[in-house]
Amino acid sequence: MSATKIIHSIPSDPLTGAISVPVYQTSTFIQDAPGINKGFDYARSNNPTRKVLEDVVAQLEGGHSAFAFATGLAAIDAVLKVLSKGDEIIAVDDIYGGAYRLFTHVYEKLGVSIKYVDTTDPENVANAVSSNTKIIWIESPTNPTLKVTNIEHVARIAKSVNALLVVDNTFASPIAQQPLALGADIVIHSGTKYIGGHSDLVAGLVVTKTVELSEQIKFIQNASGGILGPWDCFLTIRGIETLDLRYRKQCENAVQVAKFLQQCKEVSEVYFPGLESHKNHTIAKKQQQGLFGGIVSFTLKNDTVAAANRFVTSTKCFKLAESLGGVKSLLCHPPQMTHASVPRERRLKAGISDSLIRLSCGIEEAEDLVADLKAALKTIEEPQLTSLSQK
Numbered sequence: 001m002s003a004t005k006i007i008h009s010i011p012s013d014p015l016t017g018a019i020s021v022p023v024y025q026t027s028t029f030i031q032d033a034p035g036i037n038k039g040f041d042y043a044r045s046n047n048p049t050r051k052v053l054e055d056v057v058a059q060l061e062g063g064h065s066a067f068a069f070a071t072g073l074a075a076i077d078a079v080l081k082v083l084s085k086g087d088e089i090i091a092v093d094d095i096y097g098g099a100y101r102l103f104t105h106v107y108e109k110l111g112v113s114i115k116y117v118d119t120t121d122p123e124n125v126a127n128a129v130s131s132n133t134k135i136i137w138i139e140s141p142t143n144p145t146l147k148v149t150n151i152e153h154v155a156r157i158a159k160s161v162n163a164l165l166v167v168d169n170t171f172a173s174p175i176a177q178q179p180l181a182l183g184a185d186i187v188i189h190s191g192t193k194y195i196g197g198h199s200d201l202v203a204g205l206v207v208t209k210t211v212e213l214s215e216q217i218k219f220i221q222n223a224s225g226g227i228l229g230p231w232d233c234f235l236t237i238r239g240i241e242t243l244d245l246r247y248r249k250q251c252e253n254a255v256q257v258a259k260f261l262q263q264c265k266e267v268s269e270v271y272f273p274g275l276e277s278h279k280n281h282t283i284a285k286k287q288q289q290g291l292f293g294g295i296v297s298f299t300l301k302n303d304t305v306a307a308a309n310r311f312v313t314s315t316k317c318f319k320l321a322e323s324l325g326g327v328k329s330l331l332c333h334p335p336q337m338t339h340a341s342v343p344r345e346r347r348l349k350a351g352i353s354d355s356l357i358r359l360s361c362g363i364e365e366a367e368d369l370v371a372d373l374k375a376a377l378k379t380i381e382e383p384q385l386t387s388l389s390q391k
């Protein structure tokens with residue numbers, strides 16, 4: 001969807017001509033007679049501000065409908081509620097830490113089984129599915145190691161066993177990638193990240209491909225009630241107005257940052273789908289339309305928590321905080337922060353080593369971001385180098 005279309009998909013107020021979307025801060029709506037109303041009856045079920053956001057997001061992802069939730073995890077939770085006891089999920093192995101916690105500590109207890117596989121090789125998914133598989137859950141690119149999965153290929157596997165393919169599209173954003181067009185059934189977003197884009201709210205979104213799925217999620221949204229309030233709907237809509245502009249700038253900055261890190265002697269691995277050395281660079285380039293996102297992760301030659309701590313406390317532009325996708329650059333140390341709830345053994349298996357650092361590039365000037373990283377890298381000297389320089 002072009003920037004022009006995105007901006008003009010946001011309607012002005014038909015009642016007053018207000019060019020920005022009004023915040024309908026109300027819990028209920030007066031009825032003419034019981035059951036006779038103007039399309040709204042109670043704000044958990046529907047709200048005009050939320051409706052605008054949901055319609056805009058459905059268009060952004062090319063879906064039938066969209067639903068706004070209080071957080072990304074509330075959106076994920078709503079999708080999982082289509083499952084019953086005995087159903088099985090096949091999930092990407094380095095799934096978002098909070099999703100891992102919800103899957104393992106809430107849904108497994110309720111009788112849903114979960115298999116984690118490396119979905120970057122679709123063969124692994126084909127081998128893992130069974131007649132109980134109801135959902136295949138992927139993120140592409142993943143958080144934090146930026147693994148890329150061939151969505152079209154996995155969608156075919158999902159179809160073959162009648163499972164739903166759910167794609168967490170938070171990292172790619174609808175600007176780079178539209179999973180529904182590639183065969184997915186449901187897309188979810190943490191609206192907290194790129195879509196909101198200003199680190200000033202938490203929100204979640206579910207986008208559905210078919211009428212049937214829309215009815216199911218609508219029912220769950222109303223039954224469980226984890227909706228996004230009108231004010232945060234307004235802020236999310238305002239974020240969407242500049243999403244295209246912000247995301248493209250963040251992608252450009254990330255390319256510069258990744259190229260810089262790649263040639264630093266203190267750096268061991270750089271994870272970024274835009275690098276030709278990335279395992280699935282070709283697929284990423286195709287399915288993300290040449291936009292590789294604003295996130296770059298890397299590990300240090302000095303692969304210790306201590307070295308990572310020195311680095312993440314030394315940057316000036318990159319602020320140490322959880323979350324990503326905002327206009328201000330952020331960095332975090334997933335093993336101690338976003339992925340602390342994932343056991344170390346599983347983290348290491350998913351490539352999250354002790355020194356892994358995740359950068360979220362904001363919209364500052366690339367040269368300032370690079371200079372910031374360069375200065376912070378100076379603070380971590382390898383032990384051998386220190387002794388050499390002392391001689």
Ligand SMILES: *Cc1c(COP(=O)(O)O)cnc(C)c1O
Nearest residue numbers: 071072073096143170190192203
């Ligand atoms: C942050 C995030 C979530 C969870 O979203 P919240 O808004 O924090 O609940 C889910 N998936 C991914 C990929 C995320 O980065």
